[in-house]
Amino acid sequence: MRTAFNSALLEIAIKNKKIFFICADIGYGEVERFASMFPDRFYNVGVAEQNMTGIACGLALEGNIVITYTLGNFPTLRCLEQIRNDICYHNANVKIVTIGAGLAYAPLGPSHHCTEDISIMRSLPNMVVISPCDNIEVKEATSAMIEHYGPVYLRCGRKGEKDVHAGEINFRIGGAIEVRDGSDATIIFSGAIGYNALLAHEILLKEGINARLLSMHTLKPIDKKSIIRAAKETSAIITVDEHNINGGLGSAVAEVLADDLKSNIRFKRIALQDVFISKVGSQDWLRDQYGLSSQAIVDTVIKIIKM
């Protein structure tokens, strides 16, 4: 996804001279093209995320569109107050981009696991939160966030993510994408874990269960209509995201369902169970170990619809 993002941004920045790219000494092999093409609009602030975020706000208040860029939790948690007070409070046109969503940097350990960011970012007024599932969504999300005026948090994976979508998509901030239609249950996912949800969908089909598959790429503002429709038209909702169970996609969907007084849908969240990842391993292996495998999704769906 990092290459998809950087390529998409570069293409936009060729035409849009308002775009600045501020990174915090991360992006080797990815950011150099922007830096060499637009040296006046590219700054590496060094390992200084608070300053990166403050500078971005200052540039944005002067009419620019500013990207902040680094990995994991560094562009969000390290400088959270700058995001709240400088960017969100001023509704500054800053796009916070992280590389390494969820467990993308799995073997590097919990310092690099980006697993509480959605919860924290979506609690901030004025902030839009986008978590694309594949390169196709990343490209569209990049262009949509530049078009959108105001703070956006774009949560990208790292590299080698498999495509969930087969081709062109209709991407709109706040509009979920129906990847597969179905009526037995709805699996709502966000981020690259969507590929496991797609695999789960295929396994379920073989079991005679046709689940609707929704990519909830925008966590804020969330697509309430799609959620309510799924609650009406299917018999259960299962959410899947590579994030702590508190405050992530599952919470966001649950909030919509709880506010909709008419809904009594069967509902289950699949996510990390409020733990730091103590085991060492690859992203796929850790997903299996911590209940995010396609089989775990399948088992949950079957269990809940047969309740």
Place this chain on the structure above:
Amino acid sequence: MVSKLTEEQIKNYQVLANIIRAQSCRMTTRSKSYHLGGCLSMTDILVVLYTSILKIDPKNPTWEGRDRFILSKGHAAPALYAILAELGFFPMSWLDDYYMDGGHLSGHASTSVPGVELSTGSLGHGLPVGVGMALNSKVRGLDYRVFVMSSDGDCNEGSTWEAVMFAAQHNLDNLIVIVDYNKIQALGRSFNIINLEPLAKKVESFNWAVKEINGHDFNEINDSLLNLPFKKGKPSWIIANTIKGKGVSSLEDKVESHYVNFNEEELKIAYNELGVSF
């Protein structure tokens, strides 16, 4: 070359400074809010800046060519509000409902107020944002400057020093930090909490051009602000040695001045000392 003010100019500055100080006393007393000491210490600098240095237009507060002034010590908002009102950025009556239910002015600087460049209140935010603004001015070939009013506490924050390093790296000589260096912070004297000394050497070693002045001497304030940047290619840092609570003798150089609330009698005494009445 040292520029010397006339006696009349000094008198005019003093009259305005007394009014701003009295307003700060009045606003914090009426609202039972805090941070009077730090309003009083930076007042003389504000007066020179706002009446003689900053390119601003009270009738058009967001004019693109304006110099940017950021109050990084956002808790000293009453003094900023008072001078903005004096200059006509908004009605004087707004000062009456400072901090009150339904009022126009909150306890920390807010961009909802005409003339306030950045909403502040948490320390360590002003300089990084100011750096971004100064960078824009350079990249876009504009000529506005960015002034950031800092403080003892503001210089405790790591983010301030991140910005210090970046500004020197990128030769932002359109950026000016003024430290209202009253040497007292919320809980005590700075040298007992985080001793910034040797501040001038410290900042110089970060490749800034530094000048140390008496922050209550209008000639020194004016002269330093007229000779910016101190060195071409370097950001400028003014250490304004000030006295917390300056102008009200019961508060001068007192730790308590940060959280003091006057009663009516004490307020009258302050007005008398400042030669101002409302």
